[in-house]
Amino acid sequence: MSISITSRAAWGARAWNGSPARVSLSQRTEFFVHWFGGVPGNPTGAALAREVERLHMNGNGWAGVGYNWIVDQDGNIFEGRGWDLQGAHCPGHNVSGFGVLIAVGKGGAKASAKALSAARGLYDEACRKTGRTLAKRGHRDGIATECPGPDLYAWVKNGMPAEKPATPKPAPKPKPKKYEPFPGAAFFKRAPRSAIVTAMGKRLVAEGCSAYVSGPGPQWTEADRKSYAKWQRKLGFTGADADGYPGKTSWDKLRVPEV
Template sequence: MLCPTVKRFQYTFLAVGSFDKMFTLAGFALLVAHVSQAFGACPTIVTRHEWGARAPRSVTHFSNPAHYAFIHHAESGDCHDKTSCSALVRSFQNYHMDTHGWADIGYTFLIGGDGSVYEGRGWDVVGAHTQGYNSVGYGFCFIGNFMTKAPTAAAIQAAKDIIACGVSNGKIQSAYVLRGHRDMGSTDCPGNVLYGLIKGWPHY
């Protein structure tokens, strides 16, 4: 037997053209949004296959959720669409693998100027982005050079969203520490302007 609340939901959902149906559908959409957030819905990610990644030479996995989230910039040109961003990400991977001799692109995820997130090594894989801390943190790289300018608002939001996604899905500790690359070594990364911005973010 259905309880009165469930009966009313069933009735109003089926009552085509009624105000109750409109109200119930709106409430249902809101419920779905909250459930998605609660279960760690992530921003749309451009996969390795989509941007044309080479296969990694080897893969080392994390044993625990990451304690750190490190912010980087690529010190590169800007990109504002999937085509131009994908080309830059491929060039980063080639440089990391062919010049540095690394197993793969160094970063965990990369963020384009249009707010798209590009999968680097991805979740659960140890990267090569912050010497001495790769096994305890993920590296999030803004595509571009942010010494004298800020990333786009879309890129900043995407970075915050992918970090929150990691927390929600148990990839990053809830009490994680946010740092810029320069906090952990001798470098100007992630650029003066971006570094100034992240110092105001939660967990810094």
């Protein structure tokens, strides 16, 4: 998957407190996953990156964010040490290992599918850039710690699978409309009482061929005949072909819904 990383300048990072050492891609062999520890106050957006920065600079006295990247619950990626600076995320592994923080903590929400997908995207890009398959690590693989918590650690040990977004179900195809088959000319000449007559009358009204004072209703009346004659004339029929009694050609064109 393609990844987009929000730069330090874009999320409002403070200037480095010192100069983190540079590390070449050829020195990278590992990829570490971390959690926040406690529940982050800002699980999404640039405020998350600034929250981590405050903890690392004000609390730990570090040069800046110690992770190479921070991933929020919406799957946004924020630059920390980036691709070429030494991290401060796992003693003994800050040169060999990239470190990514996923914005979850003990007692809080689990990592979202978007967050996991973004972290996996970073891993794949790191492998591409270094030209090798990096070892997948949880923080606890480097030092004795609970980090990255049981759920993220199990995810790492399972190969860091990226959850694919659910494929939306295709909208059901609309059922083809069914129309009332022509019941025969004799049917109407018997002055029937039928739901077919009502459905026919509604279509005649919709086509602007109404001679109804009230209705239409189920009983065939002179108003139905006069209305149908209007429809026949609208279609271009004349004389005996426009006598108001339905024929198959005009009926099929009227498209009376099935009843």
